[in-house]
Amino acid sequence: MNFQLLMNMAFYGLGLASLVGIWVGLGLDIQRSRERFKLNRQMKLATYNQTWIKNPLVKHYHFLLNACFKKYQLSMLSRIIVMQATLFIFTTLMLFVLIQEFLFAIAAAAVLIIVVPVGILYMIHKQRQFVLQSELTEASIMLLQQYQKNHYHMIFALKSVSEEMSGWPQVVYAQLFARMHDDDEMKELAAENFAFQVGYVRGKNLASIILRACKDGTQVMVALQDLIEDLTEFNKRIRNAETEASEAASIGYSALPLLIVLHVFNEWKLMPGEAFYYQFQTAQGLKSFIIAFIFSLVGIALAIIVKKPKKM
Structure with missing residues (x-):
């Protein structure tokens, strides 16, 4: 067939x-x-x-x-x-x-x-x-300083911040600065995108502050100061609650190597000359291998995700 x-x-x-x-x-x-x-x-x-x-x-x-x-x-x-x-x-x-x-x-x-x-x-x-989250407090302080320095013009403040930063944070803030020159719909989409990249809690607060300043011309100095105080307090609490997830995450990395070792051992000791044939040349064997492979990838993915503590 x-x-x-x-x-x-x-x-x-x-x-x-x-x-x-x-x-x-x-x-x-x-x-x-x-x-x-x-x-x-x-x-x-x-x-x-x-x-x-x-x-x-x-x-x-x-x-x-x-x-x-x-x-x-x-x-x-x-x-x-x-x-x-x-x-x-x-x-x-x-x-x-x-x-x-x-x-x-x-x-x-x-x-x-x-x-x-x-x-x-x-x-x-x-x-x-x-x-981005680890540098959010520093970026917010820098944004407030540039906002005051540039006579409360948020677009110029964003430009200055993006120029002073480096690496991926520079890319993110530069993209936000570029989109703040578009129409209101694109500004809102860019603010949502920025909030997604930084994190939907405090990242959304900062995105909302920037959007109000660029779209409506609202004076947001007090809002930025309140956000910086909130970030400072939160960082103090997070330092006292470090997670041990990285140790548990190491278990997830073992799924794929164990899958390979078990298949080799099965071919070598348990079913010499037949294990690989069944596993890769029959419908049932191939289906079981695909399922095991998918679950191994899920284990690795979860291990990578929880390797570092979530800070926002």
Whole structure:
């Protein structure tokens, strides 16, 4: 049955190639058609970006991508989603051909193409968020000083802060500064994005203060002072409550190495010459390996996430 399916796919590919040959033979302008198709596609993707960003899940995904990639822009969102959906469909079909279980193929493809990449992005985000949170008090003090120095113009204060910082925090504050020149809708989106990157508690408070100053022209010196006092008190409390999660997290790293060791031991001692064949060349064996592999990745992900204490 698998061979027949592969043959059908080959025939479909041959048919598509024949259609292209006929198109060329009739003298149709492929270059012009490609340019027209590319332009229509860009217009559709731009429309998708403006429509999809209103969905809370898509907006959250946009924030996550922006928190992980320096050169990411909103215009790339729909392209990434379409590409991921295409890979999901292709992986589902391939797993169905190998295992012959449609529901399992969908679930495994969803984990491999959606959950695992999003999980990796989330881990990168949490590590960078830890850096942003550790410098939030210093950045807020610097912002207050520059705000007073620049005669209560928040945009100029943001510019000064972004120039004085370094590393990923500089990228985040520079992005916020750049978006504060856009219309009100983009300013609000940028403030939400900043709050997501720093942390939704005190990061949201700072984002709200900056947004009010840039969007409405509100004088926010007192609000910044109150935020700095709150951050200072919170940092004192967090130093007295250090977590030991990093020791427990080391257990999660052992899942994947143990999986490999157990498979090698099974082939070497328990079922010589048969374990690998069953595990990787039968539907049930391959399905059990995929499940174990997914749970191993989950263990590693949780270990990375809880490795450092959450400070905000």
